[in-house]
Amino acid sequence: MNFRRLRIFVEVVRQDSFSRAADIVAATQSTVSKAVRQLEEEVGAPLLDRVGAHNILTPAGEIVYRRGMKLLADRDDLLVELAELRGLKRGTLRLGLPPIGSSTLFAPLFTAYRRLYPGITVHLVEHGSDQLEQILRAGEIDLAGLLLPTSEDFDSELVRSESLVALLPDTHPLAARSSIRIEDLREMDFILFESSFSLHRIIYDVCRRAGFDPSVVAVSSQVDFVIELVATGLGVAFLPQMIAAxxxxxxxxxxxxxxxxxxxxxxxxxxxxxxxxxxxxxxxDLVRHRQTV
Incomplete structure (x- = not known):
């Protein structure tokens, strides 16, 4: 059903006048008459009984008028909601973030986003990179914080690049060095993050390139716990330099x-x-902007 014709018909009934309705909808009186006639043809029944200077609704006209007002109201609500989405007054952001680095990199962004768009609901999930990639691929989230490189199925925007540091007990002979190679740690026990974390895979890969498999004594998903284990002398761990600092x-x-x-x-x-x-x-857009300021 044509919304333009329906709105004209509703205004004719409201104003009880074709001429006044024409003024309301910014059309000529002949256009208004034609629109009502076309609507009657579409419905297949007369909608108005013209008695003297008045327009009386027929039974079909009463139905079309009552339902038409609701249809027009729903259409207006739809347009308002879409406008609010475009203006970011409403909506949902489905975001996946990793446990490592999120507090440093994304907490300030999260705060800025909430301040700019208080009407947006943020659905946040936290997992290691491998699980986040699976969730993203399934379309359950819109965006995810992942370590590069990623699959060719994804596009990406670099947020931060950091060197890794080896975390050693301060009493260890190697702790006084300014830098270290993985070969120097061959005989040490390793404390790694869980296998779903990309950092786990990075360390295993670099060890294997050096010709050995690390001796893993502990696996965790908690940064602070890993650091405490290092402090006790249990072994060596690894973190991005920014997070370690x-x-x-x-x-x-x-x-x-x-x-x-x-x-x-x-x-x-x-x-x-x-x-x-x-x-x-x-x-x-906020992520991109924050990388330039």
């Missing part, structure tokens, strides 16, 4: 790991050619 511990020393292919490159990632909602696009 913010988690200073009197019993731990951070030594730069000089190995190719160990850069910790955090990126915001989304499915290639996927539709990004206005809310997701606004988050991505």
């Amino acid at each position: 913010q988690r200073l511990h009197g019993g731990v020393r951070a030594v730069l790991l000089e190995e190719e292919g160990t850069a910790w490159q955090m990126a915001m990632v989304w499915r290639r050619n996927a539709y990004l909602s206005e809310a997701a696009q606004a988050w991505l």
Whole structure:
């Protein structure tokens, strides 16, 4: 049913006049008459009984008028909601973030986003990179914080690139060095993050390139717990330099790991050619803006 004709008909009934309705809808009187006639043809029944100077609704006209007002109101509500989405007054951002680095990299962005778009609901999930990638691929989230490189199925925006550091007990002979190679740690026990974390895979890969498999004595998903284990002398662990610097511990020393292919490159990632909602696009725009200021 044509909404323009329906609105004209409703105004004719409201104004009880074709001429006044024409003024309301900014049309000529002949256009109004034609629109009502076309609506009657579409319905297949007369809608108005013209008695003298008045227009009386027929039974069919009463139905069309009553239902028509609701249809027009619903259409207006629809347009308002879409406008609010475009203006980011409403909507949902489905965001996946990793436990490592999120508090440093994304907490300030999250706060800025909430301040700019208080009407947007943020649905946040936290997992290691491998699980986040699966969730993103399934379309359950719009964007995810993942370590590069990622699958060719994704597009990405680099957020931060950091060197890795080896965390050693401050009493260890190697703790006084300014830098270290993975080969120097061959005989040490390793404390790693869980296998779903990209950092786990990075360390295993660099060890294997050096010709050995690490001796793993503990696996965790908690940064602070890993640092405490290092402080007790249990073994060596690894973190991005930025994160290690913010988690200073009197019993731990951070030594730069000089190995190719160990850069910790955090990126915001989304499915290639996927539709990004206005809310997701606004988050991505904020990420890009924050990298330039």
